[in-house]
Amino acid sequence: MEVIFKIIRQEQNSAPVVQTYLVEAESGNTILDCLNRIKWEQDGTLAFRKNCRNTICGSCAMRINGRSALACKENVGSELARLKQIAATTNRANSIPEITIAPLGNMPVIKDLVVNMSSFWNNLEAVAPYVSTKARLVPEREFLQSPQERSRLDQTGNCIMCGACYSECNAREVNPDFVGPHALAKAYRMVADSRDSDTENRLQSYNEGTKGVWGCTRCLYCDSVCPMDVAPLEQITKIKQEILANKQLVDETRSIRHRKVLVDLVKEGGWIDERQFGLQVVGNYFKDLRGLLSLAPLGLRMIIRGKFPLSFEPSEGTQQVRSLIESVQQQGTGD
Numbered sequence: 001m002e003v004i005f006k007i008i009r010q011e012q013n014s015a016p017v018v019q020t021y022l023v024e025a026e027s028g029n030t031i032l033d034c035l036n037r038i039k040w041e042q043d044g045t046l047a048f049r050k051n052c053r054n055t056i057c058g059s060c061a062m063r064i065n066g067r068s069a070l071a072c073k074e075n076v077g078s079e080l081a082r083l084k085q086i087a088a089t090t091n092r093a094n095s096i097p098e099i100t101i102a103p104l105g106n107m108p109v110i111k112d113l114v115v116n117m118s119s120f121w122n123n124l125e126a127v128a129p130y131v132s133t134k135a136r137l138v139p140e141r142e143f144l145q146s147p148q149e150r151s152r153l154d155q156t157g158n159c160i161m162c163g164a165c166y167s168e169c170n171a172r173e174v175n176p177d178f179v180g181p182h183a184l185a186k187a188y189r190m191v192a193d194s195r196d197s198d199t200e201n202r203l204q205s206y207n208e209g210t211k212g213v214w215g216c217t218r219c220l221y222c223d224s225v226c227p228m229d230v231a232p233l234e235q236i237t238k239i240k241q242e243i244l245a246n247k248q249l250v251d252e253t254r255s256i257r258h259r260k261v262l263v264d265l266v267k268e269g270g271w272i273d274e275r276q277f278g279l280q281v282v283g284n285y286f287k288d289l290r291g292l293l294s295l296a297p298l299g300l301r302m303i304i305r306g307k308f309p310l311s312f313e314p315s316e317g318t319q320q321v322r323s324l325i326e327s328v329q330q331q332g333t334g335d
């Protein structure tokens with residue numbers, strides 16, 4: 001069958017252009033097969049990364065019909081079927097089907113489908129993705145792990161560093177400090193590794209501000225695009241659980257206080273008493289003087305504009321809201 005490939009091409013620091021190529025393809029041909037054919041038979045200037053052609057090296061990630069995926073894993077038939085399913089396709093009956101290819105997101109384009117992955121690698125480095133060398137100082141014999149201990153590393157160990165999750169990450173798009181799903185999946189691999197002796201420091205670092213686990217908006221995109229089922233969001237959630245089980249970190253962390261105070265206040269009044277919220281979260285229950293002072297300009301502006309709530313009326317549905325929260329908490333799923 002004939003398929004039109006619409007490829008978003010770009011030179012560094014210039015505007016992208018769409019270039020179309022007509023390819024004679026079979027349904028089972030991978031997207032990478034088709035790109036190779038374009039490059040070898042029609043246009044040698046088209047740039048893209050590839051290596052193993054077998055879902056191993058992670059080189060060929062790109063956006064295929066708007067979703068980050070491996071070009072050597074997805075094939076023409078499944079892509080066209082997916083397009084049909086989402087109905088938003090511009091493909092019309094009896095017309096030549098189209099597949100759109102674009103570079104990964106959240107990383108600047110070097111040329112065509114090749115992006116600069118420096119931030120991806122730097123963010124991986126930032127989570128110290130190596131088993132702590134301190135533990136290696138123990139001499140005499142290698143570190144043994146039971147099959148159960150090893151199995152905790154299986155899922156995250158499957159990551160091939162393709163960048164698909166990073167490309168789709170909403171948090172990364174708006175927050176340049178956030179290290180990204182690939183890095184946090186690797187971070188959990190370290191936390192879960194029985195040979196690592198640095199868990200306490202790791203949790204402290206992954207807990208900081210919005211660069212670590214609290215920067216994630218839980219949009220689930222990383223889990224949905226990962227070609228290796230690493231499920232980065234699940235790993236982020238596991239790190240959060242480890243942090244929440246650590247009393248010292250819980251007391252110190254504003255992000256955790258934010259969640260706790262929010263639930264407590266809604267439970268108490270059915271909705272949030274904003275005056276209490278700022279004082280308890282930012283002012284850490286009057287213990288954080290600097291935090292309290294930082295609220296002063298906002299408070300003042302609100303008073304001047306007549307927007308400062310002088311009193312608080314509990315919501316009419318407080319009782320219902322409270323029993324809902326309590327029943328969730330009793331089931332042990334509330335955090």
Ligand code: SF4
Pocket residue numbers: 165168169170171172180181215216217218219220221222223232233
């Ligand atoms: S769930 Fe979190 S880490 Fe994953 S893509 Fe969304 S914001 Fe990024």
Ligand code: SF4
Pocket residue numbers: 158159160161162163164165166181182185225226227228229230231232
């Ligand atoms: S977690 Fe999945 S999507 Fe992200 S880099 Fe690893 S293999 Fe790719």
Ligand code: FES
Pocket residue numbers: 049050051052053054055056057058059060061070071072073
């Ligand atoms: S070429 Fe290696 S994963 Fe696609």
